[in-house]
Amino acid sequence: MHYLKTLAIAVATVSALPAVAAESTFEAVKISAGETLFETECRRCHSPDADKESYGPPLENIVGRAAGMSPDYDYSTALEASGIVWTPAALRAWMEDNDGFMPGTKMRHVGIEDRTVQDFILAYLASITTVDNSAVSK
Ligand code: HEC
Numbered sequence: 186m187h188y189l190k191t192l193a194i195a196v197a198t199v200s201a202l203p204a205v206a207a208e209s210t211f212e213a214v215k216i217s218a219g220e221t222l223f224e225t226e227c228r229r230c231h232s233p234d235a236d237k238e239s240y241g242p243p244l245e246n247i248v249g250r251a252a253g254m255s256p257d258y259d260y261s262t263a264l265e266a267s268g269i270v271w272t273p274a275a276l277r278a279w280m281e282d283n284d285g286f287m288p289g290t291k292m293r294h295v296g297i298e299d300r301t302v303q304d305f306i307l308a309y310l311a312s313i314t315t316v317d318n319s320a321v322s323k
Contacts, residue, residue, distance in 0.1 A: 212308065219309025222302055226295060232311050241292060245250050247271050248311050249318035263289030276310065 242255035253265040270296045280297040301303035
């Protein structure tokens, strides 16, 4: 009896959760899937931590930032002169066909065409972007 009452309360609580909670669950799932994909597709060249060097530039705070802004990284001329901002759309194009998108880049072709995979990696990159880049990107 007591158990049933507890269950009833639990069910009532769950169904009363606002849509926001469900949304944040989806977001958390996307971020964690994105982290796993980042580990397999990007991590061998990119640190997610701006203080840690990697073969490619670290990707902390990359979403919304102008290209070529990592202070200690020796970028290709193509990337440095590109003048692009890493919007979600630009990051998608980059994941899909980076050397087609920016001829002359020294990042070797990755070719992630699956939009869901791009979505997950984007969610993860957004989660490690904790600063507002709007000022940097103008
Ligand atoms: C084999 C190594 C390698 C892999 C794998 C790789 N990258 Fe890169 N990436 C690089 C290098 C090298 C650069 C610098 C390119 C240049 O200067 O032209 C770069 C540059 C970038 C930049 C530009 C950063 C800036 O500061 O402007 C982004 C964004 C990026 N990579 C995202 C990714 C993502 C997302 C993945 C995984 C889907 C990935 N890269 C996989 C080597 C790699």
